[in-house]
Amino acid sequence: MPNPTSLFHPVITLPDDVRADRYARLVGLDSIKARLRKEAAVLADPSTLTTWAAKNHPAVTPDDQAITLLKDRAPLLLFAGDVGSGKSALAESFGCDLATHMGIEVELWRLKLSTRGSGHVGEMTGLINSAFEEVTCEAKLGRNYSTGKVTKVTIMVIDEADALVQSREATQMHHEDRAGVDAFLAEIDSLAGSGNPLLVVMCTNRLTALDPAVKRRAAATFEFGRPNDEQRRQVITTAFKNYDLAADTIDKLVIATGPQAPDRCGFTYSDLTQRLVPTAILAAYPDDAITTDLLLTVASDLGPTPAFNDQASA
Ligand SMILES: Nc1ncnc2c1ncn2[C@@H]1O[C@H](COP(=O)(O)OP(=O)(O)O)[C@@H](O)[C@H]1O
Ligand SMILES: [Mg+2]
Known part of the structure; x- marks a missing residue:
């Protein structure tokens, strides 16, 4: 098995000044930034919903149907749209805003593109499983399971995600790649409702090339465009x-x-x-x-x- 740490670029702890500045300098993304902050906060720490409900709807119980629906979503966020529109820049910097907003630490784990492997049977599936296993282990440390308090959020960024999970409907697709997509879907499903403070962000220039099952699982899709x-x-x-x-x-x-x-x-x-x-x-x-x-x-x-x-x- 490959060394799992090599599946990721060096881990970055946020907030840091460079990325905070990069986040602030992104133009035209105010509504995306506002929605992203909310989605990320409630996916990473659903107890914030309970706090909100207690204040605004005191009759709501922790096992409330509406809140459970939100909690059970996969912590998957899709960034889609034109090249050079700030998808990667936002994916790698919004953790600064989240850290400040939630008053906690955020760790940024960026998956290397080479995780796609070289197409040997079972390789891609193994790489995907290893990547998720490592990042999940780390994410679990961000929550105190006796108090339920979240102290750190882990963000896993999969840039150029179409290279990893392109549609299984593509006719030329190798069976190994199909198996990789299946492995990815299983990993995402296992994160839904797990309570781990982990977010997975996928960026793509080609939303239609992504597997429909991946798109369906996304808690939110953010569309990026050219500047007016x-x-x-x-x-x-x-x-x-x-x-x-x-x-x-x-x-x-x-x-x-x-x-x-x-x-x-x-x-x-x-x-x-x-x-x-x-x-x-x-x-x-x-x-x-x-x-x-x-x-x-x-x-x-x-x-x-x-x-x-x-x-x-x-
Ligand atoms: N919304 C934006 N506001 C200001 N600069 C931007 C914006 N989007 C992209 N850029 C500039 O373009 C560069 C490339 O953007 P990037 O996030 O890599 O685009 P992509 O959407 O292809 O991932 C950024 O480093 C930044 O200089
Ligand atoms: Mg990019």
């Missing part, structure tokens, strides 16, 4: 805050990075932060200042990342 005019303006303004750009330069850049025709899409968040900004700076460096023309030329040369055609690859 206002959101692009916010990213651009923040990035060039100290560059003394004229207001109409920003206006023009917002338009130049938006959809250039009704059926086209505009720049993604990462097109702005990881392509436009560095390219513009390097175009001016080392001798020139950044000008309106330079910015508009760079925007037009780069163009947006094409929309991911989910259907074509499903």
Whole structure:
């Protein structure tokens, strides 16, 4: 058996300043952040529901039907949508907000993509079982089982999750991969209602490629999209805050990075932060200042990342 610790990147304890800052800088995700905080808090520690009920609905008992329905859900959260829209960034930073909100420690466990294995019979199933076993052992330590008090929440992030649990309906799918999906579903089912303070977050650019049974089990699915005019303006303004750009330069850049025709899409968040900004700076460096023309030329040369055609690859 492989060393189970190698299935994960180094574990990160939250909150930390770097990730808190990254979380705060994510634009346009306020409603996702608000819903995510609630979902994560009640999935990680259902006793918060009992506290809420006692305050607002005193007749509700701990075995209340409505609360049991919420408690029994699998602690699985799906982040789906376009590339470069903040799925990975949010998955790896929302634990900061959760830690502060709940007043506890959060541990971030990021599964390595290599967990998919090399396709040897039984390998993927074994890797999935090992990964869940290790993370569950750790998560159990976050709850005092005599008092029921939660002191630490463990978040397991499975990025690019379609690589791990693609739909078993795919015709080309190897039987070993199907077995892996079955193993994954069994692990998720065993977490439902277990009371372990553990959350599993899966990110994917291709929601339709995920196995329907995985999608069905998710307590919540969060959809991420490309930035609108206002959101692009916010990213651009923040990035060039100290560059003394004229207001109409920003206006023009917002338009130049938006959809250039009704059926086209505009720049993604990462097109702005990881392509436009560095390219513009390097175009001016080392001798020139950044000008309106330079910015508009760079925007037009780069163009947006094409929309991911989910259907074509499903
Ligand atoms: N909502 C956002 N607000 C600000 N920057 C963002 C946002 N989404 C993505 N970015 C930028 O794009 C980079 C890549 O985002 P990432 O989370 O990896 O995208 P993906 O949705 O493909 O996982 C981030 O590190 C950040 O710089
Ligand atoms: Mg990502």
